[in-house]
Amino acid sequence: MKFSPHWPALSLSLLLVGGAAFAADGSTKNVPASAAHGQIQLRPGHAAIASANFHATNAGLEVLAKGGNAFDAAIAVASTLSVVEPESSGMGGGFMAVLHRAKDGHDFFIDAREAAPAAVDSKDYLNADGTPNRDASLKGPLSSGIPGEPAGLVLLSKRYGRLPLSASLAPAIRIARDGFQPDARLREAIADERKNLQRWPASAAKYLTDGKPPADGATWRDPDQAHTWELIATHGDDGFYRGETADKLIAAVHAAGGRWTLADLAAYKAKERTPIIVNYHGFRIITAPPPSSGGVAIAEILNILSGFDLTKLDEPHRVHFIIEAMRRAFRDHNDYLGDPDFVKMPLDMLLSPFYADGLRQSILPDKATPSSMLPAAEAAEPGMHTTHFSIIDADGNMVAITSTVNYVLGSTFVASGTGVLLNDEMDDFALVPNEPNVYGLLGSVANAPKGGKRMLSSMSPSIVIGADRTAVIGSPGGSTIITQVLEGILAFVDGESAQQIAAHKRFHHQYMPDEVDVEEGTFDPATSDALTKMGYNLKPRESWGFMNVVTWNRKTNKLDAASDPRRPSGLGKVQ
Template sequence: MRDFELPGRSLAVSRNAMAATSQPLATLTAIDILRNGGNAIDAAVAACAVQCVVEAGSTGIGGDCFALLSLGGSDKVLAYNGSGRAPAAATIEHLRSLGVSSLERTSPHSITIPGAVDAWTRLVADHGRMKMADILAPAIKLARDGYALPPRTAHDLAAEIATVSNDPTASRIFLVDGEAPAAGTVQYQRELADTLEAIGREGRDAFYRGPIAEEMVGFLNGLGGLHTLDDFANASGEYVTPVRTTFRGYDIHECPPNGQGIIALMILNILSHFPGSGDPLSPERLHIEVEATRLAYAARNRFVADPAKVDVPVDYLLSDALAKELAGMINPEKAIADLPDFDEVPHRDTIYLCVVDEDRNVVSFISSVFFPYGSGRMTPKSGVLFQNRGMSFSLDPAKANSIAPGKRPMHTIIPGMVTKAGKAVMPFGVMGGQYQAMGHAHFLSKVFDYGLDLQAAIDLPRLFPLPGTANVEMEHRLRATIGKEFEKRGFGVQEPQSAIGGAQAIWIDWETGVLKGGSDPRKDGMALGI
């Protein structure tokens, strides 16, 4: 039960339908779509499109997305991989011949073909009820008529002035006289409005073929990129089989590699050997969670890549034997000194949302441009801000995640779904770049081990071990209570650049018909039901 004398927010509750996003306008858009006859798929895409406008630093049509779907509340979960691929000419040899020694953030070689629009149109065509033009109408109106910049978005933009200033179109759209705008400043993205309108009218081909694609390819080629019209025309996501584990009697579903959802399941498998009890924020418990994360992330960067291009040992990574072996490496009193070496994968930004409709269609949906404001590169006529997801690739041919033609990079963004006894019971997600796998496990442990409600679990202070090190980022509430104890155990404790992650979740109570939703106070959004 929430302590109503403390700052915070209550669970959202309703009986009919619910949406939870990191932006109020996106949540309201999802609810309006549901009220106007759309289903959860329609509402999720509409909400994401709105966030592409009002939270452009986190997501956009120049980025990627993943989704988990339960139709009618079934435990037969569908997964969709909407991540984009490297250009067909992007071989290590070709890049090296061009003098490329690393994949830098603003380089055109960090820009993979965007997969989001293809995913939106495919999911709506297969499972939606409404026309794409009607789904995108709220986002188009906001982009054309203007929107007020939300506080967290303004905070994130202020930290990215250097990147945004590097591109004349991005600077014109997002900055005011070269400076970061204050929260409440009205912004417009009229070029993006026209592009969204074309997608609503003509479908995916409006983006991947024709004048918009020609502008994107010409723009990227002008920067030295290897992208072609064929790369865009051939862009295609796919339905994939989710990966799954069982934790405390619940089945946890994640998208398979090239996403890192399998790492969340690995952490849960390790934690299954350490039953939760007592204080969920005790140094003893958080020590176990940190070490489970460090071990699982070591495996992540050795193995997680595009399974269409390399062998990813899914069965091995999810095996009980490996979980037991890794759990046995944890010393409950001291940090593990030696972990496998792996390349750094940056910790960046994303949006996550979930929707449950009156027919109990359930959508867990995540979308991203990777770093805040992605590559910082924006087309002047179509208003497409490109992701920099290709930075996750390696130029070392011995690495599983080495760049190759048509290959998808390892992705940090992961939607989650919980089922039990034949029913979907909770779509959930935790934003925050590579934190997400730990965030999934941390959140689920707090709900299933400690009995916290969704909002209470989301509100708890967070920590995250920086991969490959014994350094742990801690939000200030934890630094004040357990920071010194962690240092005694051999960890380095440091302040994060900003609040860690952001989460949304909706619980489905099948006995009462009630929906309960939570939304992270670290973001601007909310959960809302009807």
């Protein structure tokens, strides 16, 4: 990796470029009845992408300009983020995707979540006294699950893309080879993790120069990652999970004490699953199924809230009912959910409106319910550093992808000769039942580690379709992903724009600890006082996710794209 101080400065702005609308293509499946009578546009005729980095957004638009669809553009965005935003996602991590194909109304979900190696041993993650060893679960190859992103992108290209995989990966390969200017967020992440990066020679070589992070204005090149993407472009899955890259990954992991095998890599498959669909006050929400916990929790919360008209409540009571719904959903999240290929989950119960009715009845009208007072769920025996992007293309195909390496710069371990920064997703397992992970989430035996099993995730990519408005939405943020996406959905239902949704002030409750995290400015003093009197412990929180939203008004045929204003490196762009 080489740096140069002479890279030209690039300005960042929200760029809106209008496009002509085309006639509807006649497809009416899964579209509100009014659309079939010509009142609603079925095809926008132009495209919009919102991602966390302008290089990635522009890569997606480049692929669309070559004739690609939203699914090809998603491959370009994800692979470019691997190069320019490694603190949040990358080829050494995984993703979850909620997608909509316009020509037949097909809604589908791709599970490219990481998986535990066959030789996983919970004892590796324990201190001598039986407490969690956070260094083992967060740093180095023991913390890493088998990556899913390469397989997920290959699957997306094969089944749904329009262009060759090599065309969709071309921007990422070019940027990795030619170089780019690291933004302040990446430089700060490298500075924060410098001591951990120095523990492994390949990590230090990739991210540090003379032991220091890249300077402002330097050029960063990553030829090893470019080569690995080229192998994937040429050979598909075999370019990563077998052959040259696989051999290098296993050699590096074993040399540093990890437990991966060539068989683990060869056995990994991205999976297509049925998304969760819930209706809320006339809107159809398509969201992520397990091994995401987010979709189940969002659906459960919305089912509870469907019994209230939130628009007729004063602000303290509106927030009160939302928090209580969050509390109950996270209680179930902790105890019931896991990898559906390993754990039998009572999803019919959790997603039932009748179950939600019972939970709603347990909410007191003017008083917080202490989490300790809720009955324990009886489970069957068995990043803030993530990224999200949203896409709608000219045909109306939609992509909501949340991708992650878990914590800042994942495990901080780079496999020599590959450019692959490994994730630290093993911490998302319940390595010690009922002990919190790095995000404070509890877990049960349903999310205990086992070879080949996928760890539970909070990733909640979602698509929201109303009578005449559509949104593609998601966010990073660890355990707050679920509540941030929920609040984004509620804001969209209330009529807010993409920019308003991305900027919306946020609050969060996750059952335990029994406190409400609140962003500064979310509540006025009167609301804060009223909530405190109801029994809520309000706790200021500075760190929130990086939401990226695309909306489509199908009456006016207007697309809008917005990146979270809390961070300046993102770009929402309409083409």
